[in-house]
Amino acid sequence: MLSQQELIKRFLDIRIWKRGDKRAPHKPLLILFMLGRVQRKEPRLVTYAEVMEPLQWLLDDFGPPRRSSPEYPFYHLAGDGIWEFSFTGAHSIVGSPSARFLLDNNATGGFGADVYAALIDNPSLLRTIAFRILNEHFPPSMHSEILLAAGLNLDAVEVETGAASASRLRDRKFRERVLVAYSFKCAVCGFNVWLGRVPVALEAAHIKWHQAGGPDQEDNGLLLCIMHHKLFDRGAFSIDHNLQVMVSDRAHGGEGFEQWLANFDGRRILLPDRPQYRPGDNYIDWHLREVFRGQGKYAAG
Ligand SMILES: [Zn+2]
Numbered sequence: 340m341l342s343q344q345e346l347i348k349r350f351l352d353i354r355i356w357k358r359g360d361k362r363a364p365h366k367p368l369l370i371l372f373m374l375g376r377v378q379r380k381e382p383r384l385v386t387y388a389e390v391m392e393p394l395q396w397l398l399d400d401f402g403p404p405r406r407s408s409p410e411y412p413f414y415h416l417a418g419d420g421i422w423e424f425s426f427t428g429a430h431s432i433v434g435s436p437s438a439r440f441l442l443d444n445n446a447t448g449g450f451g452a453d454v455y456a457a458l459i460d461n462p463s464l465l466r467t468i469a470f471r472i473l474n475e476h477f478p479p480s481m482h483s484e485i486l487l488a489a490g491l492n493l494d495a496v497e498v499e500t501g502a503a504s505a506s507r508l509r510d511r512k513f514r515e516r517v518l519v520a521y522s523f524k525c526a527v528c529g530f531n532v533w534l535g536r537v538p539v540a541l542e543a544a545h546i547k548w549h550q551a552g553g554p555d556q557e558d559n560g561l562l563l564c565i566m567h568h569k570l571f572d573r574g575a576f577s578i579d580h581n582l583q584v585m586v587s588d589r590a591h592g593g594e595g596f597e598q599w600l601a602n603f604d605g606r607r608i609l610l611p612d613r614p615q616y617r618p619g620d621n622y623i624d625w626h627l628r629e630v631f632r633g634q635g636k637y638a639a640g
Contacts, residue, residue, distance in 0.1 A: 364398070378491060379490065387438075426446040473485065527576075570590075573632075579635065
């Protein structure tokens with residue numbers, strides 16, 4: 340019988356393809372999608388043909404701007420002790436199977452029987468694992484949208500571990516330093532509201548995500564109102580090396596689009612007083628490469 344600790348550890352220890360600091364959210368997104376299925380008590384195993392399209396959407400919406408392949412995690416997750424993979428036919432697999440191979444050979448995957456049973460038995464364990472996976476791979480501003488897209492419901496998740504409170508303390512200190520560096524104003528729109536002595540709805544964004552190894556330093560921070568923080572983490576806009584706002588040509592909309600995004604395109608952000616706190620070029624590069632969607636109208640030089 341699998342203990343809760345052992346199960347959580349297996350999920351957190353999944354091996355992630357690494358090349359420098361490139362994002363590879365394939366396995367985390369497949370896991371979240373499948374946890375949603377378990378939560379709805381859907382069958383344990385699923386064919387590749389069934390998950391291909393929803394997984395591609397998740398990768399397109401929440402993965403890096405380059406094209407990501409859903410066949411990769413469907414096969415490779417089997418090496419991590421939580422996933423089962425099988426196919427019909429007498430072939431053997433060398434390297435990574437193609438999507439065509441998975442479809443032609445009726446490939447099937449899903450959590451192992453012991454893992455599935457433990458998750459079905461214990462809904463709060465399922466929520467804890469989903470929450471930890473999210474935290475490990477995505478900034479908090481994206482969590483609710485990923486959950487919605489994966490069909491997962493994490494209401495009533497109570498995870499009060501040492502690691503969680505240590506990271507909250509770390510976040511608070513970072514936020515305080517970035518608030519001061521940017522004089523308590525959103526770097527894009529200047530938003531600044533106080534309730535008594537407390538600034539409201541202002542957040543310190545990491546330019547290079549904490550989840551990708553971005554440091555808690557002022558030159559990797561941007562003070563943004565909650566709206567611009569969300570739009571920035573989703574890659575609806577970035578900043579170029581002249582520190583001008585660059586809105587993605589893929590962002591569009593009606594009410595609010597002009598007001599929150601288009602109006603700022605090409606405008607310089609409000610800079611911190613101290614030059615050493617200005618956004619670092621290497622962090623901007625990472626955001627342009629790994630997060631920013633599409634092209635800017637003022638293409639970065
Ligand atoms: Zn703002």
